Amino acid sequence: MSKPKVHNHQHDVVIVGAGGAGMRAAIETGPHVTTAVISKLFPTRSHTGAAQGGMAAALANVEEDNWEWHTFDTVKGGDYLVDQDAAEILAKESVQAVIDLENMGLPFNRTPDGKIDQRRFGGHTRDHGKAPVRRSCYAADRTGHMILQTLYQNCVRLGIEFFSEFYVLDLIMNTVDGEERPSAVVAYELATGEIHIFQGKSIIFATGGFGKIFKTTSNAHTLTGDGVGIIWRKGLPLEDMEFYQFHPTGLAGLGILLSEAARGEGAILRNASGERFMERYAPTIKDLAPRDMVARAMANEVREGRGAGPHKDYVLLDLTHLPPEVIDAKLPDITEFARTYLGVEPYTEPVPVFPTAHYAMGGIPTNVKAEVLRNNKKVVPGLYAAGECACVSVHGANRLGTNSLLDINVFGKRAGIYAVEYAKKAKHVPVPKDAAQGVLDLLEEMQNSTGTEKIAVLRKELQDTMDKNAQVYRTEESLDEALEVIAGLRKRYKNIQVQDKGARFNTDLLEAVELGFLFDLAEVLVVTSKERRESRGGHFREDYPTRNDEKFMVHSMAYKNGKKIKVDWKPVVITNYPPMERKY
């Protein structure tokens, strides 16, 4: 491999990631300071586009609602591990966030009098849990798609400079005024194999989730958590990594999401013998229990041998009792997915479903200004994070549906605003001479490797063990097993084989690099899961099946300490809502 060329760029703000959060930030920065948005995908290919359900905001367009109720629901939904100051901001700024999008052109569905229409969604209630409330603003069943398109359209309008199909692989820090600050990111250009150094006064990470550490996931192939991994490798902490949300209804074996709306419309979960098993787990609300409860119940049915299918490894979502007109009118996407991908006709056949890894509640810790934290108190000046890769934390131990699209808009915008503020008064941090060396070495080592291990095999073994040992049910033993497997895989990773030796569009090489990030994040997730010896929200320890507020009413903070992982804790911000038992 000849030495790749290295290019240098300089901007005021550098944004990594062009999903909802990244582009929302760019819209704030673009008009004021020079901005570069770097993304491994063309912006509209980002996974925000997959979101279906909606975006929460207490607009009160169709019935009484207010931001305070929304805050409460968010806190309760997150099993009280939510930072309540952040949740307040999320709920308060939600209204403006929706109006911003509308004004930018987003085609929300409308009420007969022309206002933005709203619908119900799990966990959103009026007056602190009294009854469901219509809070989710939506655009048909493609709210995420419309958000992503609208944001990109406005970036085009503002002439934002994008660097698409550029993979950021490293963050360069440098010490100025006795403090370590971000200076640049190093990116690999897919089309040419060349290296680009983007120097920025403010750097925003908005790289999305990392569902690909699991086998069954609603996440895209490209959601490999590179951004979170880069921060991790810099020795900065990651917060609440043990909290990962599993959505109950993914298409079995594929993980493609079937929105919660299906059960909202009356669909019923059944096991192999046709029993409506949720009656045993949640006698009152049955199939509409919170995501984490339903997912666990489903996994338990399968574990105890009551699963359906040739391998007894899934349960069934039954819509056959619903009139076809209702299915067509309200659940067109679901029926299409089931037909296209499983060849199942939902009018007459139940649809095979199983919990699917869906959303990372944890990630890069930030404060409410989206500034990245170095530890429990101090921030890294000039470094920001927003969206699924960040942990503010507004989702706590379990995210409510529709709160993530809100999160990317509220905190994406904030990241943009504060990044501009900082960039206006700060100077560029010098880029060290050998800034690209780390990436160059990594790539060279991978590409020249003469190993025998196949990337896909290692990745599959990682995903298998994560699904088996760190999914909805976790125990000390299962987590230990996962750690052991990961350690073994890491050794084999050194002997990896990259077949493509070319410089142009070398996706083989990048899959190898991405795999490294997957290992890092899987390991952090397992280690923090081990440390949290309680059950809360999305994290369920069979050996510690109850919530333990006395010891664990804290965020976990994982630090990379050489080859080891050190887990520390950070207090939860509580303002108005003292922790209570979560009952629905």
Add this chain to the structure above:
Amino acid sequence: MPTKPTGTLYRGKTGMWSWVLHRITGVAIFFFLLVHTLDTALVRLDPAAYNEVIATYKTPIIGLAELGLVAAILFHALNGVRIILIDFWRKGTKYQNLMFWIVIGLAILIFAGFAPRHLANVFSHLPVGK
């Protein structure tokens, strides 16, 4: 160095093939029209010369070619109507496929009415002996 490798033929459906046919028939008619304008102009110059040329139109081979021309005009004209309906009628795009088959059907029908008569004319009275 070829940068545009060619691959398989695109497997379009009736919409694409009707366009290909429309194009081919359009060009064919155009070239016929050029010739036809020139030969007809002969009437102004010399009636005898005109008659000689027009006599060739009555030979079996050209007679058959005329059939082809009529078929081409039939398709082009009827498909032209289909295109105009697609452009101006609200439901045109929805029924374009159906309309294509109607065009083919109508063309065959009219052609079936015309061909025997034309052939009879061409072959019943061969101009050879004249």
Add this chain to the structure above:
Amino acid sequence: MSTAVAETTEIGVVPSFTVTLFVRRFSKEDDLEARWEDFDVTVHGTDRVLDALHKIKWEQDGSLSFRRSCAHGVCGSDAMRINGRNRLACKTLIKDLDITEPIYVEPIKGLEVEKDLIVNMEPFYQAFKDVKPFLIATDKPKAERLQSPEERARFDMTTKCILCAACTSSCPVFWTDGQYFGPAAIVNAHRFIFDSRDEAADVRLEILNDKEGVWRCRTTFNCTEACPRGIEVTRAIAEVKQAILRGKP
């Protein structure tokens, strides 16, 4: 539900089978000519062409390059020509194709091939940007703008576009010289031309009244048939033509 039991054992018991894929390979770096390369892959009943391509890449030849992300038809990364027609690889089930014959997979047509199934999308994106694909309004609303459900429904169809280029690269007119704006750009102009909140319909209509604009469309319907989102592209184009003729949306 007693029937459910009988059916459950059926679902998922789709047998595995072997198919041959002919993939069009090309790389600017070293190849002189694009070539067909064949691979035998064992696939499962529910596998899609994308899964087969992954199997090739992950088990047989890591250098095979193609774009993909969401794997369920919403991101628009993997439009390619499968058995002669533009489709998304992630939405095409192998069992729905004729598996007694080899499956032909090649890049979409009319855009320059970069490597294997990856083409240079830049001209396609440029045409999109050229139609001013964003809301243009001069009012400064304090709250949301009002729009009736009927007004909203007027342009619903064209909001579904995922910019996959299946349409534009299936258009025989686009293939000729790549200068035609192409159906996708017109679809995205349509989305704003017919939005009651937008004020710049005439600007976009003027842009599309260009030599390379809507008038180049010869109603071949390849675009409509190729669109994985079910957008009636030719209808949208017809509506834009009519709007130009009438001078208003």
Add this chain to the structure above:
Amino acid sequence: MVTIETPRSPRTRKSANREKWAWLFMRASGVVLIVLIFGHLFVNLFLGEGIKAIDFAFVAGKWANPFWQVWDTLMLWLALIHGTNGMRTLVNDYSEREGIRKFLNASLWTVCILLIVLGTLVTTTFDPCPDTSVVDALPQFCK
């Protein structure tokens, strides 16, 4: 600093509305041509003895009537302009080089205009009973 450029030949934006009018003309002329051409074919190829009957006398007989004179002149104009404009579309689609494109289009329109002029002269200055040695060829009413 390196900037990544997107090389692309800019579209030529000119002749506003020309394509629109051309497009409309194709449709309008198409509709009229249906009547004209089918009428023409019907009378010339279907009625009576069809092709067999066509000779100078037949044409002269027709053009003695101003109705057919106008009919055929209009048909000539519309068909030639329609056809030539259609050919222009093809040339624009398939000619790769600008020079060739210009040349072909110029040739097309030259031929079109020449033929229109020629054809129109023929139909308007036509004399059904010219001085000719071949009296045979003349229509009945000249004799």
